[in-house]
Amino acid sequence: MKVAVISDVHANLPALEAVLAAIEYEQVDEIWFLGDSVGYGARPNECVDLLREKADLVLAGNHDLAVAGAFSLDEYRYEVVRAWLWTRQVIRSENLERLEQLQPQAARGEVGLYHASPRDPVWEYVTNSEEVRAALQWSDSRIILVGHSHIPFAVTSPGSVRIDQVFPPENEWFSIASDRWLINPGSVGQPRDGDPRASFLILDLGAKAAKFCRADYDIELAQKQILEIEELPENNAQRLSSGV
Numbered sequence: 531m532k533v534a535v536i537s538d539v540h541a542n543l544p545a546l547e548a549v550l551a552a553i554e555y556e557q558v559d560e561i562w563f564l565g566d567s568v569g570y571g572a573r574p575n576e577c578v579d580l581l582r583e584k585a586d587l588v589l590a591g592n593h594d595l596a597v598a599g600a601f602s603l604d605e606y607r608y609e610v611v612r613a614w615l616w617t618r619q620v621i622r623s624e625n626l627e628r629l630e631q632l633q634p635q636a637a638r639g640e641v642g643l644y645h646a647s648p649r650d651p652v653w654e655y656v657t658n659s660e661e662v663r664a665a666l667q668w669s670d671s672r673i674i675l676v677g678h679s680h681i682p683f684a685v686t687s688p689g690s691v692r693i694d695q696v697f698p699p700e701n702e703w704f705s706i707a708s709d710r711w712l713i714n715p716g717s718v719g720q721p722r723d724g725d726p727r728a729s730f731l732i733l734d735l736g737a738k739a740a741k742f743c744r745a746d747y748d749i750e751l752a753q754k755q756i757l758e759i760e761e762l763p764e765n766n767a768q769r770l771s772s773g774v
């Protein structure tokens with residue numbers, strides 16, 4: 531089975547549409563989404579609709595849960611909270627219900643899927659070796675997929691202690707046939723690795739291989755859509771051109 535793994539769309543419709551078009555060429559059997567359909571961006575309803583239509587598995591991210599009212603917004607940065615409050619105002623009730631029902635983790639065969647990490651599927655960023663080690667310990671799955679940090683990476687654990695980071699070039703298959711793997715597909719709607727193009731992963735579970743992909747999209751359009759909405763911070767638009 532061939533799967534496209536996407537994450538962190540954040541209401542960026544031009545980016546989501548570009549990635550779905552790129553995925554068409556890959557002829558995948560399923561699309562798995564690791565969460566955060568909303569937050570930051572200007573087209574929450576359209577993104578929730580499109581993900582419901584196209585994705586076979588949809589996880590909840592912290593932004594989805596924030597909009598759904600799963601926790602108090604008091605302790606979060608005003609810049610982030612503003613987008614959550616605006617999203618709550620405009621999101622249709624059936625979409626809000628959908629967000630409320632989502633879970634931040636799932637499993638499919640030998641693959642464990644988490645929005646953030648196995649230890650804390652909603653909030654924990656996996657960015658250093660201690661967090662990678664914890665992720666491998668807290669999940670029994672051989673292949674672990676996480677989103678949340680918006681930074682694409684792949685690490686493999688050939689033993690119980692050693693961890694090797696691999697840097698596969700874009701569009702090049704790498705083998706995941708042996709050992710354990712922890713992979714982040716990067717973000718569709720708000721990449722933070724300095725490359726503004728939308729990021730995603732193709733996983734061939736039959737051939738046991740994976741590849742990282744990027745898709746160009748109309749960044750100016752996504753920015754214009756954000757700037758048209760007074761309640762959304764300007765920085766949500768500006769950061770898209772530099773991919774941070």
Ligand code: ZN
Nearest residue numbers: 538566591678
């Ligand atoms: Zn996110």
